[in-house]
Amino acid sequence: MWLRIYALLIKEFLNLLKDKKSRFVLIVPPIVQLFVFGYAATYDLNQVPIAVYNEDQGQASRELIARFTGAPAFKEVLRIERHAQIADALDSKQVLLVLHLGQHFSRDLLTGRQPAVAQLLLDGRDSNTAQIALGYAQSVISNFNFDWARQRHKTLPPAKLVVRAWFNPNLESRWFIVPGIVGLLTLVVTMIVTALSVAREREQGTFDQLLVTPLTPAEILLGKAVPGLLIGVLEASFSILMAVFWFRIPLLGSLAALYLGIVLYVFSVIGVGLMISSLSVTQQQGLLGGFLVIVPAVILSGYATPIANMPEWVQHLTLFNPLRYFLVIIRGVFLEGLGTGDLLDQYWPLAVIGLCCLICAGWLFRKRLY
Amino acid sequence: MKASRQRLAGLIRKEFLQVLRDPSSLAIAFVMPVFLLLLFGYGVSLDAKHVPVGLVVEHNSPESREFTAGFEHSEYFQTHYYHDMRTAQQALRAKQINAIVHLQADFDRQLSGGEPAAIQVILDGVDANNARLLNGYIQGVWQNWLNSRAERRGQRPSTAVQLQPRIWYNSALRSRNFLVPGLIAVIMTLIGALLTALVVAREWERGTLEALIATPVSVREILLGKLIPYYLLGMGGMLLAIAMAVWLFQVPLLGSLWVLLVCGSLFMLVALGMGLLISIAAKNQFVAGQIAIIVTFLPAFILSGFLFNIDSMPAAVQAFTYLVAARYFVAILQTVFLAGNIWAIIIPNALALLLMAMIFLGLALWRAPCRLE
Amino acid sequence: MKPAANAIDTTTALNFQDVGKSFLAGQRRISALQNVSLHLRGGVTALVGPDGAGKTTLLRLAAGLLLPDSGKVESFGLNTADDGDSLHTLSGYMPQRFGLYEDLSVLENLNLYADLHGMDRLERQQRFDELMRMTGLAKFTERLAGRLSGGMKQKLGLACTLVNRPRLLLLDEASVGVDPVSRRELWHIIETLVRDFAATVLLSTAYMDEAERCDHVILLDQGRILRQGSPAEFHALTAGRGFILSSPVLSNRIVQQRAVTLPGAIDAVVQGEAVRILLRPEAKPDWQACFSETDRLHSQAASPRLEDAFIMLLQAQRPLEKMPPPICVTALDNATPTCFANQPAIIEVDAVDRWFGEFQAVKKLSFRVCQGEIFGLLGANGAGKTTTFRMLCGLLPASNGKLSVAGVDLRRAAAKARSRLGYMSQKFSLYGQLSVRQNLEFFSHAYGLRNQHRRQRIAWALEQFDLQAFADVNSTDLALGYKQRLALACALMHEPAILFLDEPTSGIDPLARREFWTRINQLAGQGVTILVTTHFMEEAEYCDRLLIMREGDILAAGTPAEIKRLGIAADQAPADNMEEAFIRLVETGEAAPL
Structure with a gap:
C-alpha cells in the first residue's frame, strides 16, 4: 500500500512541477503577490500630498505649518492663496487635506483668550485614509500644544495621554499585513494544487485509468492530499523567510507553534480544495469553485479588515474560515511571541474543519466516481 | 453593408444564446457581482464600533469617573473595568480587549499638580491600522474631557490650538461609501476581461473559431461580435451594481448617472480589449483564466486605490499603477458617487481610459488572427 | 455578396x-x-x-x-x-x-x-x-x-x-x-x-x-x-500480390503469425476465418516456407484494395520499420484454443441493467466471454456499448443484475478484480507531463509490482514496444502511434488476464492500426482475454465473437461469419463485408417495432 501511495506522490509531483506553465503558476504569482502586497498593501500614510492655506502672517502659524510639512506622513504640494482654490484642490484629488489657518490664528494663540482654530479640510471619499490622516493631524496638534504651553510657561493641560503600542510599537501596518500574506498565499497555492487536481485528471481521462488499477479511492485521495500539504508548507516557509529577512518582520514566538499551525491550516485548506475537486467535472468549474471560496475566505478572515467590525451574522460565518484561525496563529507567533499552549483554541477548529472536509470529500469522491 | 450587418447580428445573437445557456458565464456575469457586492458591502468595514477597551482605575474618584464617563458615552467603545494592570494585560493578551486605559492611584493628585497627569494607554498593536484608529478615538475622548473639564471650572481651555476637522464628501466616514463604488470597477474588470478571455479561448479550444474564419466573416466582425454582447453584459452588471449600491447600501450618488455610464463604457472597452488580447495570446481557457486573474483582477483589487491609498505606496509601485486602468475608473467612481460631477477629476481620467481603450482595442484588432497563424 | x-x-x-x-x-x-x-x-x-x-x-x-x-x-x-x-x-x-x-x-x-x-x-x-x-x-x-x-x-x-x-x-x-x-x-x-x-x-x-x-x-x-x-x-500497384490463406486445421491467428514471417510479406491480417496476406512485388508466393503439407493450407488470389497500396507505399518509405516482434507474456503461455465454447467463461454478464435517472441505457443484458477470446462490442453511437464497457471495468456500477469478471463479483471485490485487468481508453489516457519511463514506473507501482520484477517489466515494455529511444520524452510529445503503444504497454505492465480496449485505434492510421492488432493477436494467442469496442468494421473481423448493441439491447451476437449470415438473412442479399452486415442489421433493427 505504501509503495502505491509513494508512486502516486511521485506522479503528482512530476505532473505539477515538470510542466513549465504549471511551475510558473505555482512559483511566480506568489512571489509577485508577496512583493506587491508587501509594498502596496499598507494603510500607513507616507508622503501624502497636502495643501496649506495660511491667511495668518504670524510666526506661530509658520511654526505649526512646519510641524505638518515636516511629518513623514505629509508632503506639502500646494500653497493656497484664495479660498476658492480649496475646493479645486480637494475636488481634483490633488491633495488629501487642506490645513487652513485663519487671519486671527497667531493673535488668538498669543492672547490665549480663545483657542486658535486650525481648520482641517479632508477628502472623505476614501474614508479610511481620511480617518488616519485626521489621527496624524491630531497628534501633530497636541504635540504642538504641549510644546507651546511648555515654552511659554502657560498652564499645561491637567493630563496627557502616554500611548504605548504593544507588539508593534511603531504601529507599522506592514507588520500586520505581511504575516497575513503568508496565510493568503498558502491558501491560494494549496487551493490551486488540490482543487484542480481531480478535475484535470477527469478531463485528460487519466482518472478512469487510475480507477481501474487496484488503487482504492482512499489511496487516491491521500495521493492528492500529500502533495498539497508539502507544497503548501514549502510555500508558507518561503513566505516566512521573505517576511523575516526581506521585510524584517520580527519573529518572536516559537517555530514549533508556527509550524503546527501551518500544517493544520494547510490540512484544512486541502480538505476544502479536495471537496471542490470532487464536486467539479471540468477544470473551469474547479477554478470557479476555488475562486468562490478564496475571495470570501480572504475578505472574512480579518486579513485586511477586523472581524469585529463585521455584522454579527457575518462574524458567525467567519468561524468556518480556516484563514481566520491561521491569521491569529501567525500574527500571534510573529508579533506577540505566543507558544503552542496559547494557541490551542485556534488549532482545534482547524483540525476539525480539515477532518470534516476531508471526510466529506472522500464521501463525495466515492459518490461521484460514477 | 447589409450583409455585414446581418453577419454581425447573427454573431451577436449566437453570443447571447451561449451566455444564456452556459451556467458559468451567467455566474460570472450576474451571480458574481451580487456575491461580491454583498460580501464587500457587509463583510468589509473599517469603521470600528463598540471596540472593547479595558479601563483600569486604581483609585475611584469624581475626577476619574468624569474621565471614564467619556468612554461610557461613546459609541466607539465598549468598556470593561479591571482593578489592576495585571488582569487587564492578561485580557489584552487574550484578545478580550483591544486597549487599556490606565488611571493611576495618584491621578487626582497629579491633576492638581504642576505637571500634567499621565494617563497610560496601551494599544494592541498587532492590527496596526485598527490600533491607529483606536488611538484617534481615545485622543478624542481625552480632548473632550479636557475641554468640558475646563468649561465646568470656568477656566479657559488649556489647548492653544484647537483642531477643527471638516470632512468633505463622506462626512460620516462610512467605509462602505468608498468601498462599494470602487467595487464596481472590480466587477466590471471581472466581466470584461475574465469572461471575454475565457469565451474567446473556448472558441479556439473547440475549433469553432476555425469554422467561423472559413466563412465570409471578417476579423472586424468577429471582434465586434464579441465586443457588443459583452459590452452590454458588462454595462448590465454595472447598472445592477449601481442599483445595489444606491438602494441596498445607501451610498449617495451625487453626480449624474450618465457621467457614470459614459465613463463606465470607456472602462468596459479597456477591459474588453484586455480580455480579447489575453485570449488571442493564450488560446486555452486555463491559461487565459490564469493570466486574466493575474493581469487584470489582482491589480484592479490592490493597485487601483480601491482598498489601499495609492499616494502612500513606494514611488516604483505608484508609477506602475498608471498602467492599471481600474485606477482611473476608481477615481471617477468615488468622485461621481460621493462628490458629484467634478470635471477636474472626470475629464483627465476619462481621457486616460479613452487612450487605453484605443491602444488595447487597436492592438486586439491588429493582432487578431485573420488566419489561423 | x-x-x-x-x-x-x-x-x-x-x-x-x-x-x-x-x-x-x-x-x-x-x-x-x-x-x-x-x-x-x-x-x-x-x-x-x-x-x-x-x-x-x-x-x-x-x-x-x-x-x-x-x-x-x-x-x-x-x-x-x-x-x-x-x-x-x-x-x-x-x-x-x-x-x-x-x-x-x-x-x-x-x-x-x-x-x-x-x-x-x-x-x-x-x-x-x-x-x-x-x-x-x-x-x-x-x-x-x-x-x-x-x-x-x-x-x-x-x-x-x-x-x-x-x-x-x-x-x-x-x-x-x-x-x-x-x-x-x-x-x-x-x-x-x-x-x-x-x-x-x-x-x-x-x-x-x-x-x-x-x-x-x-x-x-x-x-x-x-x-x-x-x-x-492504386489497385494496379498491388494487383496479384494479395492472397487469402485459410487452413482447416490451424486457427486463423496461427496462420497469420506464420504468414508474417514469409519472405517478402508486407502485411497479414485476419479476415473472418481466413488471413489476407500481401507480398512484395518481387516476392514469390512460396507458402512452403512456413506451412507444411499437414496444415492443408488453402490459398486464393485476393481482389486488390487501396489499403494494400497504402501499406506497400508507406513501407517502402520506411524500410527499417518491421512488424513488431512477438510479445511475450510470461504468465500465460498456454496454447491457442481453437474453440472457445469449451473454455471457462472469464466474464459473465447476467441480466444487467443500467439506469441514468429515467433513462435506461442498458437493458437486461446477458452474455459471456471465454478465456483467450477476442470479444468485440459494437453498436451505433448511443447504443449503450460505452456504458456496458464501463460497467465491465468497474468504472460504473450496474443498477441490477450480476456482473463477474475474472471470477470475481464486481459488486463485492472490485479492487481484486481490477488487479487482473488491463484498461486502455480511446484517449490513450497517459500523464502527458510524465516521460515514457515515468508513466511506466507509475503504472507498475500502481499495480503493485516490486523491485526486480518491476524493473524487468519496465525493461520489457521499453523493448517490446520500441520505446527505448523515447524513454525520457514526455508522453504528450509522442506521435499518436507511439502514445497508443505506451498506453498498451501501461495496460500490460501487470500481465493482466483480461484486457479492455475502448476504441483503441480511433484516429490512428492503417499502418499503426496494423501493428497494434498484430500485438493484440499475439496476446490473445497466449490466452489473454480481450474485450474491444470499435467503429472500424474491418477490425470486427479480427474478433472471435461479436456483440452488436442497439438501444441498450443485444441486436446480434456471434462469430463474424454468423453475423454476416444474419445480415444476409435480414435482407435476402449477400453481405460481403462486416460493414455491410452491420448496417443491414442496424437498419432492419430500426425498422422492427420495439
Missing part, C-alpha cells in the same frame, strides 16, 4: 502549385508540407496518409485559413492570399470535431451560418428544408447540438457548411468517431452533392474503404505527396 464574375474560373476548383508550409514549434521550424502540387476539378478526392502527414494543413491551406510560405494556392482562379473574402463564399470547410456551437440548438447553428453567409429569410427557409431532408435532422431542430449523437453532430456540421451551396467542399476527418450507419448517410449526402450540384469535394480520412469510393486519391506522407491517382491506379 456576388464576387466579380470575370475573376472566377469555374473549371478548376482547387490548384496547388509547389506549395510549402512550415510552422515554428518552440525553437525549431517544422516543415508541414513540401512541394505539393495538385489540381482538382469536380468529383470527390480523398486525402490519406499517416498521422502528421500534413492532411489538416493541406485542407486549411485550401480553405484559406493558412497561407503558403512558398508556391500558391488558387481556388476557382482566386488566390487565397489576395481574394480570401470572395473565396469563402465559394467554398465550405468543416474542421475536425465539426466546428459546432454545442450550446446552440440545431436551428440556431444553421441560422448563425445562414446569417454569416448573408442569406435572406425566404432563401433560408428553402435551403433549410432541403438540408433537413438531406440530413434527416428535421425532427431535432430544437435540440442542442451538444446533445446530438456523434453521427448527428457530423451531419449538422455538414449542413452548416453546406448552407451557402459551396462549390468546393473541404472536410477534415469528417467520420472519426462516427458509426458505420452515420458514415454511410454522410456518403449519400456527398454523392448527391457531386451529382446534382457538380460540387468538388476534398476530404481527409483514416478509413481506406471511404477513400476507395472516391474518384481520386492523394497519399500524403511527411508533407509530400507520395502518389496520387484514381483508386484503380
